[in-house]
Amino acid sequence: MPAYTLPPVHGSSDQGTNPGSFANAPDVGGPLTFSSPDTPGMPAPSTKTAWDFLPVGWRRDPKTGHATAPAGFEPVTQLEHGRLGHITPEMRRVAEREGHVTPEQVRDEIAAGRLVIPANTVHRAGRLDPMGIGRALHTKVNANMGASPISSATDEEVEKLRWAERWYADTVMDLSTGGDLDATREAIIANAQVPIGTVPIYSMIIGRRIEDLDEVMILEGLEHQAKQGVDYMTVHAGVLQEHLGFVQRRLIGIVSRGGSLLAKWMIHHGKQNPMYTLWDDICEVLRRYDVTFSIGDGLRPGGLADATDTAQLAELETLGELTERAWRHGVQVMVEGPGHVPFDQVEYNMKLQRRLCHGAPFYVLGPLVTDIFPGYDHITSAIGATSAAYHGAAMLCYVTPKEHLGLPKREDVKQGCIAYRIAAHAADVALGIPGSRDRDDELTKARAALNWEKHFELSMDPDTARAFHDEDLDVDTDFCAMCGHDWCSVRISKEITQFLSGKEGSYAWDKPALSAALTAEQQAILEKRGVLSPEEIHRLASKTREHMGAAPGAKAGCHSDVASDEEAERLQSR
Numbered sequence: 001m002p003a004y005t006l007p008p009v010h011g012s013s014d015q016g017t018n019p020g021s022f023a024n025a026p027d028v029g030g031p032l033t034f035s036s037p038d039t040p041g042m043p044a045p046s047t048k049t050a051w052d053f054l055p056v057g058w059r060r061d062p063k064t065g066h067a068t069a070p071a072g073f074e075p076v077t078q079l080e081h082g083r084l085g086h087i088t089p090e091m092r093r094v095a096e097r098e099g100h101v102t103p104e105q106v107r108d109e110i111a112a113g114r115l116v117i118p119a120n121t122v123h124r125a126g127r128l129d130p131m132g133i134g135r136a137l138h139t140k141v142n143a144n145m146g147a148s149p150i151s152s153a154t155d156e157e158v159e160k161l162r163w164a165e166r167w168y169a170d171t172v173m174d175l176s177t178g179g180d181l182d183a184t185r186e187a188i189i190a191n192a193q194v195p196i197g198t199v200p201i202y203s204m205i206i207g208r209r210i211e212d213l214d215e216v217m218i219l220e221g222l223e224h225q226a227k228q229g230v231d232y233m234t235v236h237a238g239v240l241q242e243h244l245g246f247v248q249r250r251l252i253g254i255v256s257r258g259g260s261l262l263a264k265w266m267i268h269h270g271k272q273n274p275m276y277t278l279w280d281d282i283c284e285v286l287r288r289y290d291v292t293f294s295i296g297d298g299l300r301p302g303g304l305a306d307a308t309d310t311a312q313l314a315e316l317e318t319l320g321e322l323t324e325r326a327w328r329h330g331v332q333v334m335v336e337g338p339g340h341v342p343f344d345q346v347e348y349n350m351k352l353q354r355r356l357c358h359g360a361p362f363y364v365l366g367p368l369v370t371d372i373f374p375g376y377d378h379i380t381s382a383i384g385a386t387s388a389a390y391h392g393a394a395m396l397c398y399v400t401p402k403e404h405l406g407l408p409k410r411e412d413v414k415q416g417c418i419a420y421r422i423a424a425h426a427a428d429v430a431l432g433i434p435g436s437r438d439r440d441d442e443l444t445k446a447r448a449a450l451n452w453e454k455h456f457e458l459s460m461d462p463d464t465a466r467a468f469h470d471e472d473l474d475v476d477t478d479f480c481a482m483c484g485h486d487w488c489s490v491r492i493s494k495e496i497t498q499f500l501s502g503k504e505g506s507y508a509w510d511k512p513a514l515s516a517a518l519t520a521e522q523q524a525i526l527e528k529r530g531v532l533s534p535e536e537i538h539r540l541a542s543k544t545r546e547h548m549g550a551a552p553g554a555k556a557g558c559h560s561d562v563a564s565d566e567e568a569e570r571l572q573s574r
């Protein structure tokens with residue numbers, strides 16, 4: 001008998017646990033949606049939703065649950081349609097892509113402000129394939145890219161966009177600060193199937209000092225990008241004059257580009273942040289094209305020591321106020337979050353945002369959980385991102401190995417996307433999003449069957465998995481080069497199963513089932529592992545492959561899952 005009895009977990013069975021066994025029970029339509037249990041001391045969800053912040057003249061019909069707008073009102077945004085009870089083609093598409101929610105649920109989550117579909121009316125008419133961001137859906141991943149003044153060009157950025165889409169980015173942000181910003185943005189939107197986000201203040205200060213920025217330039221700059229088809233925009237309206245004093249105690253001050261620029265503007269003019277004072281006008285511009293807000297966290301911490309400090313939390317409170325005001329204008333909202341946060345503080349950060357911003361989707365950068373691994377920040381941040389996604393984030397902004405060091409190139413984009421897809425998927429499984437573990441279970445079955453082809457096919461990066469396998473041993477055997485034949489626990493397990501099940505009548509313990517696929521030559525390869533050069537390994541392994549009868553480029557037929565017993569015996573006895 002086990003000395004310790006597991007606490008009750010929902011959804012567990014004799015076969016093991018189900019996805020989300022230790023998470024809260026799903027609550028789509030309620031404030032929890034898919035959520036982690038609270039560690040003691042965590043803020044409870046807000047009792048309010050976007051329904052509490054209807055525009056003037058709107059009212060909610062308690063019978064239908066939908067809203068009515070003043071006569072003559074024409075809805076534009078997904079939020080307005082959702083409030084009125086409409087199901088748009090974009091809502092249908094999101095439900096279809098997710099698989100576990102209905103179009104009605106998507107509509108209702110949008111109306112509650114817990115879900116956004118960033119789909120500018122202009123981009124919608126182009127190549128955009130609508131997707132949703134919210135806690136009722138799978139966790140999403142954003143990839144940042146953009147030309148800098150010293151590196152990269154428009155063609156390269158479009159190429160990086162395709163590359164990010166190939167590696168599972170759900171949205172892409174064009175953060176260009178150099179080259180022809182307008183042309184790059186236009187080319188990216190024209191080619192993108194995923195929503196495109198920007199930080200419009202970057203292009204507003206090209207060719208001028210931040211101090212010279214005025215209200216007209218801000219509104220014109222936003223309108224211009226909205227007209228181009230940008231799906232969501234980061235606006236750093238939450239950094240207020242009142243917050244700047246808190247920053248002096250920090251180790252690294254303000255690390256957000258937008259935040260630092262606007263702080264400089266406020267100090268120079270002795271006035272409040274213009275993005276804040278213009279907020280209602282900005283909302284009207286974004287509403288016209290259904291651009292979603294990504295309300296920027298200009299005071300996000302830039303190091304562990306500055307995490308969860310007064311500056312960050314004071315700004316978060318303002319982000320809650322801005323969320324409420326944007327909802328009153330019918331604009332969809334997500335809120336941006338940190339940054340650099342020690343692992344133990346991640347949950348609190350997620351749950352505080354959920355309360356102060358009434359469940360508006362949280363879009364976080366990492367967070368990095370340590371500062372001492374430059375060059376590996378896709379890993380340090382993916383650890384924080386996994387925790388963030390489990391505890392409340394709806395979208396994760398990737399970090400590449402180049403973070404803090406240089407502009408990401410193609411391979412860095414891939415590494416960032418993969419690290420973050422792992423983080424998002426791990427959280428989805430832990431949260432119990434239906435179907436999220438199916439592919440893992442299929443791959444486990446393929447692994448147990450030592451079915452390498454299926455193993456590669458189910459891998460998220462099949463080429464890399466195949467290359468790593470084939471580097472040591474490119475013949476399809478009942479083991480791999482990690483442990484070798486005699487130590488392959490999976491092969492031994494398979495033998496035990498065959499023995500116990502009686503499937504193989506002739507099987508007996510005294511007849512060792514040594515695979516003849518392990519030729520003397522192959523044995524030599526394995527013994528010299530770590531000594532031979534990769535080229536030499538390939539040369540020898542390829543010879544082995546030929547020996548097993550595989551045509552160049554084709555699969556060897558000695559595997560027990562693909563060859564009949566007779567055929568396997570014939571091949572192996574050559």
Ligand code: SF4
Pocket residue numbers: 478479480481482483484485487488489490491
């Ligand atoms: S040799 Fe080791 S790593 Fe490879 S399949 Fe067998 S148990 Fe797994």
